[in-house]
Every structure is written in C-alpha cells, then in structure tokens.
Amino acid sequence: MPAGEDTLHEVTEVAVIAHRDLGILLLHSEARRWHFPDATVRVGEPWDESLRTRVHSVTGVADLEIGPVLLIQNFGPGVVDDRPQFGIFFRCSTQVSDDAVTAPHRWIRDPSELDGLDLFHPLVADLVGWALEDPPASPAVGGSA
Numbered sequence: 045m046p047a048g049e050d051t052l053h054e055v056t057e058v059a060v061i062a063h064r065d066l067g068i069l070l071l072h073s074e075a076r077r078w079h080f081p082d083a084t085v086r087v088g089e090p091w092d093e094s095l096r097t098r099v100h101s102v103t104g105v106a107d108l109e110i111g112p113v114l115l116i117q118n119f120g121p122g123v124v125d126d127r128p129q130f131g132i133f134f135r136c137s138t139q140v141s142d143d144a145v146t147a148p149h150r151w152i153r154d155p156s157e158l159d160g161l162d163l164f165h166p167l168v169a170d171l172v173g174w175a176l177e178d179p180p181a182s183p184a185v186g187g188s189a
Contacts, residue, residue: 053118053127053128053129053130054084054125054127054128054129054130055084055085055129055130055132056082056083056084056085056129056130056131056132057082057083057084057085057091057094057095057131057132057134058080058081058082058131058132058133058134058171059080059081059082059083059095059099059108059110059134059136060080060114060133060134060135060136060171060172060174060175061080061081061099061103061105061108061136061137061138062135062136062137062138062175062176063137063138063139063140063151064137064139066142066151066153067151067152067153067154067176068151068152068153068172068175068176069081069103069105069138069145069149069151070149070150070151070152070161070168070172071102071103071147071148071149072147072148072149072150073148076164077161077162077163077164078150078158078161078162078163078164078168079163079164079165079168080133080168080171081098081099081102081103081105081147082095082098082131083095083097083098083099092110095108095110095134095136096108096110099136102147103145103146103147103149104140104144104145104146104147105138105140105144105145106140106144107138107139107140108136108137108138109136109137109138110134110136111134111135111136111137112134112135113132113133113134113135114133114134114135114171114174114175115131115132115133115167115170115171115174116130116131116132116133117130117131117133117167118130118131119131123165124164124165133167133171135174135175152172152176153176154176155169155172155173155176158172
C-alpha cells in the first residue's frame with residue numbers, strides 16, 4: 045500500500061435528531077434503508093454550517109441545534125461507504141412539526157420500535173437508545189467497525 049493510503053478518511057457528521065415530543069428522527073431511502081441525516085465535511089466549510097445546511101436540504105429541518113458528541117467512530121472501506129469513513133455522531137434537537145419534515149421518515153420514541161426495521165448499520169439502534177436518554181449516555185469514542 046502506498047504511503048499515506050492507510051490514514052486518509054472521509055469525515056462524515058451525523059445528526060441524531062431528537063424532538064421533545066416526537067422522538068428520534070430516522071430517514072428512509074432504498075439505498076441506505078433507515079438512517080440518520082449526515083454531511084461530509086468539505087475543506088474550507090465550517091463543520092456546523094455543513095451539517096445544518098445538509099440536514100435542512102435533506103429533511104426540511106431549519107432549526108437544527110447541534111448538541112454533544114454521542115460517538116466518534118471510524119469505519120473501514122466497504123463498511124458504510126467504498127471509502128474509509130470517520131463518523132462524528134452528534135445529538136441534535138429540533139422543534140419542527142412532523143409535517144415540516146420533507147423526506148420519508150419516522151420518529152422513534154422507544155428502542156423497541158426499531159424491531160424489524162432494516163437499519164443502515166447496527167450502530168443506529170445504539171445511537172437511538174443513547175439519544176433517548178436524558179442526559180444522553182454514550183461511549184463518545186468508539187473503535188473500528
């Protein structure tokens with residue numbers, strides 16, 4: 045392997061969005077099944093602006109509040125993308141109404157509601173559970189998946 049190829053990762057911010065009354069937002073698509081909205085960090089773009097802009101464009105959520113990091117996790121090639129990924133999962137919040145969310149979605153109020161759903165990655169279930177706790181509990185720094 046040429047020098048440097050083993051250290052280059054794409055950084056993806058993931059919004060685990062909680063609504064006080066509705067629960068945790070999951071999006072649905074054919075390609076990614078049930079997943080959280082995310083954004084790839086671009087050179088020269090502030091990380092928080094990147095996440096807010098992408099979440100708004102995909103979901104219609106315009107009032108995203110970015111909270112604490114739930115998990116930092118790296119993924120090898122082929123796990124969640126063809127390229128190696130470095131994921132930063134934020135517990136976020138919104139107060140938008142359900143009908144303001146423009147993407148196919150559902151809200152999860154209890155981890156048992158995930159039973160039978162085709163999740164993008166097993167970490168989705170863990171993150172939903174952590175985000176539903178008040179205050180959220182999580183390991184913050186994970187390993188490799």
